[in-house]
């Protein structure tokens with residue numbers, strides 16, 4: 001795991017990143033006379049960055065004007081990804097960041113560190129394949145210690161979330177996922193209670209049980225809680241995550257190849273929940289947060305639930321299953337119903353829920369829908385720009401709920417293909433009676449190709465967003 005550290009003086013020949021405001025540039029003391037001339041010429045030529053390599057020392061000059069806004073921060077994160085690639089190609093172990101702008105230093109460090117992620121667990125030759133870079137040094141006494149500490153925590157939480165998503169079903173089933181939550185709880189300091197199949201049956205969580213019918217592995221329902229004594233909130237913030245460890249579609253089988261290949265990522269929502277709780281607990285934020293994860297695979301077998309079946313969910317609502325591939329909303333419904341008894345301040349659910357969300361906005365953003373107040377929505381949007389995890393809000397119109405009408409049960413689990421991310425959300429809304437936000441992360445949770453500081457595979461999307469949102473709530 002890469003570490004970000006504050007140092008007072010850089011080592012000779014250490015690779016360095018120098019962030020310069022081109023508008024205010026006169027001379028940088030950290031650069032030689034010749035280098036200062038190069039910088040001046042580059043500013044005249046309106047270059048965005050310059051890479052100097054004297055064989056021994058690498059110097060990345062990044063031009064950035066008042067990097068305070070979210071656009072500037074994102075430019076720096078992206079520049080960080082490029083710096084990371086060159087450093088690893090050149091087998092560098094450390095890099096120093098020089099700037100008097102604390103926010104800029106943190107943004108570029110974040111970009112470098114997020115880009116440095118690798119998932120090598122199943123590779124035989126880990127040593128040979130491992131990135132050389134292990135440490136980022138910020139050479140600026142003005143960057144608050146707490147900010148560096150929180151950055152390290154959020155980086156670690158994002159790595160954890162990515163690892164969980166990248167781990168295949170062969171190594172991470174519903175029971176193993178709950179075990180991972182327990183390990184994380186122990187390490188970070190939050191409690192984890194796991195309901196096993198008998199408890200889930202006794203509680204009549206009929207949605208989770210129905211989806212699990214075709215599976216060889218029992219379902220789990222994990223309840224994670226971080227409740228510090230100094231919590232600023234009386235009512236908890238509740239995070240719910242879809243924990244489908246593999247989605248074949250069930251009897252409504254997904255076509256292969258393609259659509260099934262990456263369905264190990266269908267527990268991405270649960271990785272957001274666990275990653276966020278980890279970060280909140282590690283940072284000891286004074287905020288009461290509860291995480292709920294219903295987990296199973298969506299397999300097919302002799303006992304599988306079938307299209308046309310009527311099932312009774314935890315809430316007592318009956319559902320006509322018209323497509324067994326729309327399983328996420330069924331298990332989430334049980335968790336959302338459970339959340340009612342927690343008297344929550346706000347419930348946020350995260351789920352790789354619909355292909356429709358991906359068709360609507362690609363993997364550039366998360367589709368979001370919800371009933372929280374305009375004020376809470378604004379805070380969520382502010383956080384989304386701060387961490388550059390963009391959101392697109394869709395409307396919760398009644399017409400989309402009408403699509404779910406059933407002749408034989410209270411509702412069906414299948415709306416129209418068009419706007420399917422909305423009918424899925426309308427299904428979920430039925431099980432809420434509190435301020436609620438739904439995040440459909442089917443697009444951005446998993447990259448089929450690397451994108452700047454988000455590598456191929458699990459991206460960890462949602463963790464940085466929720467940590468930013470909750471830390472602002474905790475400091476109010």
Ligand code: BES
Nearest residue numbers: 247266323325326352353354355356442
């Ligand atoms: N897990 C999928 C959604 C998904 C699609 C996740 C692409 C990640 C990438 C979900 O369970 C699903 O199969 N949804 C169906 C719902 C439909 C049958 C109403 C879909 O979107 O096709």
Ligand code: ZN
Nearest residue numbers: 247325326327
């Ligand atoms: Zn599905």
Ligand code: ZN
Nearest residue numbers: 244247266328
């Ligand atoms: Zn699914």
